[in-house]
Amino acid sequence: MSHIELFLETMQSTLRDVIPIAAVLVGFQLFVLRQRIAHVWRVLRGFIYVLLGLALFLMGLEEAIFPLGEVMAAQLTNPAFLYGELYQEGITVLEAVSWQDYTWVYVFAFAIGLATTLAEPSLIAVGMKAQQVSGGAISAWGLRLAVSFGVAAGVALGCFRIVTGTDLWLYIVVAYVVVILQTLRAPKMIIPLAYDSGGVTTSTVTVPLLAALGLGLAATIPGRSPLIDGFGLIAFASVFPIMSVMGYAQISRWLEKRRHAEKGGEDAF
Known part of the structure; x- marks a missing residue:
């Protein structure tokens, strides 16, 4: 299929x-609010921009992002890369595969989780609004x-789960128990923002790469099923930011109290 045909199909x-x-x-505007649509031509132009942007974005996912994630996963789990000379000498190594052999997978997962989240447009917008509303108390x-x-740590741990083949629910249950305990102790101002942060991370940039990485790992690691083991990274990317944001607030509050205590001690002298 040519690029033009793919674009037309995606646009459709x-x-x-x-x-x-x-x-x-439009229905709510005309029949519920009973008001005319202001700047009709501007709205139509924006609608066309949305269609073009979404179509090109979906093409990019299909043509670049998904293949890139799968290729990286395949290269990082290739026995020739993992075992080097042992593999070239024909020594059987697949039977002795352990989670320590995939160190570079965890490093790559951490790095890609960190980079994609920093570039996430929705997170940038939320950070700017949080700083604006809090009067600078929360740094964007x-x-x-x-x-x-938080996302980076979660994705790295999710890749460890895929490599080891352990059950997803064990990690998620423990993670949410930690989240609940943190919620009881974290500053009230940060709790709603922390929970929202878990949602904004799973958006246009992060999700496609994580899905491709998880499926690629499960397809190339011996004994793993893409359907059973390939999914779940996005769940890790959702819950771990909640923990990291509340942890960030708790550490900041502890440091602030410590500074005040040290300052009070100095004033006493």
Whole structure:
């Protein structure tokens, strides 16, 4: 299929998906609010931009992002890369595979989780709004770093789960128990933002790469099933930012209390 045919097919499916949303918005504007649509031509132009942007984005996912994630997973789990000379000498190594052999997989997962989250447009927008609403009490950059490190740690642990083949529910249950305990102790101001941060990370940039990475790992690691083991990385990317943001707030509060205590001690002298 040529790029033009792929674009037209993607545009057709995108139009089919977007029309119901547009129909709801226009219907409420005309029949519920009973008001005319202001700047009709501007709205139509924006609608066309949305269609073109979504179609090109979906093409990019199909042509670049998904293949890139799968290729990286295949290369990082290739026995020739993992075992080097042993593999070239024909020594059987697949029977002795252990989780320590996939160190570079975890490093790559951490790095890609950190980089994609820092570049996530929705997280940038939330960070700016949080800093604006809080009057600077919440740093946009600090929030982005906390969320990004949470996603990175979660994705690395998710790849460890795929490599070892352990059950997903064990990790998720433990993670949410930690989240509940943190919720009881974290500053009230940060709790809603922390929970929202878990949602904004799973958006346009992060999800496609994580899905491709998880499926690629499960397809190339011996004994793993893409259907059973390939999914779940996005769940890790959702829950771990909640933990990291609340942890960031708790550490910040502890450091602030410590500074006040040291300052009070100095004033006493």
